[in-house]
Amino acid sequence: MTHIHQKVTASHLGRDAYLYIRQSTMHQVLENTESTQRQYQLRERALALGWQSEQIRVIDCDQAQSGAFQAGRNGFCELVSEVSMGKVGLVMGLEVSRFARNNADWHRLLEICAFTNTLILDQDGLYDITSFNDRLLLGLKGTMSEAELHILRGRLLQGVLNKARRGELKIPLPAGFEYDELDRVVLSRNSQVRQVFHQFFAAFRRLGSAMAVAKEFRCEGIKVPHYSRTGPKSSQAIWGDLNHSQALRILHNPRYAGAFSFGKTRTRKDPDGRVHHEKLPMKEWTVLIRDAHPGYINWEEYEANGRRLLANAFAYGKDNRKTPPREGPALLQGIVICGICGKRMTVRYHQRRDKLIPDYICQRDKIEQAQAKDCQRIPGADIDKTVADTLVDMVNETNINTTIAVQEELQSRIDQADQIRGQQVERARYEVDLARRRYMQVDPEKRYVAEVLEAEWNEKLRLLEEAQAAYEKARQRDQLLLKEDQKDTLRALSKDFAHMWNATDAQYRNHKRIVRLLVEDVTLIKSDSVTIQIRFKGGTVTTLTLPLPQPACKTWQTSSEIVAQIDTLLDDYTYSRMASILNEQGLRSGKGSLFSSTIIGNICRDYGLKSRFDRLRGKGLLTTKEIAEQLGVSTTTVKIWRRHGLLTGHVYNDKNECLFEAPGVDRPFKCQGRKLSQRQKNIGVTPEHTKEVQYEA
Numbered sequence: 001m002t003h004i005h006q007k008v009t010a011s012h013l014g015r016d017a018y019l020y021i022r023q024s025t026m027h028q029v030l031e032n033t034e035s036t037q038r039q040y041q042l043r044e045r046a047l048a049l050g051w052q053s054e055q056i057r058v059i060d061c062d063q064a065q066s067g068a069f070q071a072g073r074n075g076f077c078e079l080v081s082e083v084s085m086g087k088v089g090l091v092m093g094l095e096v097s098r099f100a101r102n103n104a105d106w107h108r109l110l111e112i113c114a115f116t117n118t119l120i121l122d123q124d125g126l127y128d129i130t131s132f133n134d135r136l137l138l139g140l141k142g143t144m145s146e147a148e149l150h151i152l153r154g155r156l157l158q159g160v161l162n163k164a165r166r167g168e169l170k171i172p173l174p175a176g177f178e179y180d181e182l183d184r185v186v187l188s189r190n191s192q193v194r195q196v197f198h199q200f201f202a203a204f205r206r207l208g209s210a211m212a213v214a215k216e217f218r219c220e221g222i223k224v225p226h227y228s229r230t231g232p233k234s235s236q237a238i239w240g241d242l243n244h245s246q247a248l249r250i251l252h253n254p255r256y257a258g259a260f261s262f263g264k265t266r267t268r269k270d271p272d273g274r275v276h277h278e279k280l281p282m283k284e285w286t287v288l289i290r291d292a293h294p295g296y297i298n299w300e301e302y303e304a305n306g307r308r309l310l311a312n313a314f315a316y317g318k319d320n321r322k323t324p325p326r327e328g329p330a331l332l333q334g335i336v337i338c339g340i341c342g343k344r345m346t347v348r349y350h351q352r353r354d355k356l357i358p359d360y361i362c363q364r365d366k367i368e369q370a371q372a373k374d375c376q377r378i379p380g381a382d383i384d385k386t387v388a389d390t391l392v393d394m395v396n397e398t399n400i401n402t403t404i405a406v407q408e409e410l411q412s413r414i415d416q417a418d419q420i421r422g423q424q425v426e427r428a429r430y431e432v433d434l435a436r437r438r439y440m441q442v443d444p445e446k447r448y449v450a451e452v453l454e455a456e457w458n459e460k461l462r463l464l465e466e467a468q469a470a471y472e473k474a475r476q477r478d479q480l481l482l483k484e485d486q487k488d489t490l491r492a493l494s495k496d497f498a499h500m501w502n503a504t505d506a507q508y509r510n511h512k513r514i515v516r517l518l519v520e521d522v523t524l525i526k527s528d529s530v531t532i533q534i535r536f537k538g539g540t541v542t543t544l545t546l547p548l549p550q551p552a553c554k555t556w557q558t559s560s561e562i563v564a565q566i567d568t569l570l571d572d573y574t575y576s577r578m579a580s581i582l583n584e585q586g587l588r589s590g591k592g593s594l595f596s597s598t599i600i601g602n603i604c605r606d607y608g609l610k611s612r613f614d615r616l617r618g619k620g621l622l623t624t625k626e627i628a629e630q631l632g633v634s635t636t637t638v639k640i641w642r643r644h645g646l647l648t649g650h651v652y653n654d655k656n657e658c659l660f661e662a663p664g665v666d667r668p669f670k671c672q673g674r675k676l677s678q679r680q681k682n683i684g685v686t687p688e689h690t691k692e693v694q695y696e697a
């Protein structure tokens with residue numbers, strides 16, 4: 001003992017001694033009072049070493065804080081700050097290395113103790129940190145302690161993991177499941193619980209949104225059981241309203257598909273020691289065993305539900321909100337979703353004659369990530385038309401079939417809901433009964449117990465009354481829903497709908513509003529064809545396929561018969577005459593419009609047809625100028641002579657220009673004043689004609 005006393009100097013005794021007490025979990029605090037006792041015994045030893053009892057300070061505010069991290073442990077920080085200010089002569093603790101299991105904290109405290117010449121005392125002995133041997137010993141103890149913690153945790157975790165890999169790890173089950181006598185997972189043996197979960201998944205199948213299911217359950221007064229993980233009622237099912245996050249938890253939990261999973265989250269600690277839980281994608285889960293036990297849905301449905309939820313998240317995401325209907329004819333503006341990346345698509349218009357034609361474009365990635373190409377660009381005219389037709393068709397066709405189907409579905413759902421609500425009343429009644437029996441069985445001597453049980457009985461009676469009232473109210477409301485005349489209303493509505501749609505033909509805004517009333521969103525995918533998926537309000541989905549829109553030049557192609565006919569007509573008619581002939585026959589151009597001389601001209605050019613001018617020239621016909629030279633008269637005279645029928649001209653264009661048949665002259669001759677030449681006489685020119693010439697000239 002003498003060497004111990006050699007370490008304690010007057011300088012040490014002049015400062016205070018600190019006793020640091022800690023237990024790492026609440027469990028230890030409650031159960032392990034023995035080690036607390038041992039920690040207080042250190043105080044006795046400090047007194048023996050020469051400290052006065054008023055010099056001994058106790059720090060025990062770290063009760064129930066784990067030693068692995070310093071953050072949040074005010075007691076440890078206080079100790080460090082006191083030591084660093086040189087106020088401390090002795091630090092006491094049980095297994096000193098456990099002051100701070102974390103190595104960094106531990107070494108910092110040791111260093112500060114060395115600077116300030118502070119002694120350390122634990123159940124094994126007294127250490128002077130300025131001495132190399134003592135410092136080495138304590139450092140080793142700290143390292144050992146940390147290693148021990150690591151090995152312990154590793155061993156525990158490995159055991160858990162091995163069990164999990166075999167799917168045998170017994171972990172708390174979500175509501176709807178329980179362990180049987182052999183620790184196998186089975187569906188809840190309570191039929192009411194089972195029915196609620198079956199109905200839950202049926203409702204999601206029908207509605208396609210967690211929010212919608214939660215709303216419906218709330219509206220129909222269906223309560224859902226869940227377990228609280230902590231607190232005194234942790235093993236007891238609590239029945240309550242279904243909220244959105246609970247619905248999401250149920251849908252995301254693979255247990256309901258009969259799968260065992262483990263390691264779905266990763267725990268990460270930040271430098272402050274705060275713990276973060278990060279959800280992992282399914283392919284990174286540590287263990288996933290499908291068909292490990294019975295479930296409420298199969299695995300395919302579970303995956304489909306996940307995709308559905310993801311699509312919903314895209315559709316309602318922050319930068320993906322629907323935009324309000326704007327001007328412009330694009331019917332689906334603001335509700336189109338790109339089927340490739342899930343982003344909302346925008347509209348761009350291009351002009352085609354007097355009409356605006358929409359294109360649906362997904363270009364968000366292009367904008368945000370500076371990609372070279374749009375994700376998708378799909379011509380919208382056909383899509384708009386298909387969606388509009390589908391809407392009108394559906395509302396027309398459904399007026400009888402769907403109305404009746406909906407009525408029947410409503411009836412069956414109402415029956416189901418009624419049954420579940422009835423069971424809720426039954427359960428309340430059972431609990432009243434239970435409370436009553438407990439009260440009856442109590443020893444009359446124990447008045448206090450009797451009072452508590454009576455209060456409980458009254459409470460259960462009140463709950464039963466509430467359940468009964470809710471049951472009656474919901475029943476009455478349901479019966480209102482099913483009135484016969486509703487069918488007629490629906491029928492009338494569907495007739496009105498087609499009428500309304502066609503009446504507002506030119507009003508884009510009205511059309512768009514109607515679409516938004518009926519359609520949640522439309523997803524487009526362009527591949528070999530265009531796939532249109534229309535998601536109606538209420539969750540019904542219709543998928544349509546359209547052929548890829550043809551390039552404009554192909555869709556506008558004139559049929560080959562018409563081209564052949566134009567080829568023939570060119571021998572005898574001008575463009576404008578041909579146009580009226582074709583139009584009279586009821587023929588239309590490739591774009592579906594009436595023929596005009598311009599269209600015919602374009603067709604001739606596009607198909608390389610020989611022009612009427614060339615055809616006539618080919619037959620040896622002469623231009624006005626040529627014949628004027630031959631006859632020795634002016635071009636004006638030629639025209640006048642043609643009017644008088646002296647020359648035969650064939651009109652070759654719409655400006656009424658002619659090519660002339662040669663008059664059969666073999667040499668040119670001149671007009672000699674009023675005197676007519678023999679040639680002129682030969683073709684029937686009279687003095688009257690020359691008079692007119694001169695008169696007109």
Ligand SMILES: [Zn+2]
Binds near residue numbers: 338339342343375
């Ligand atoms: Zn896209």
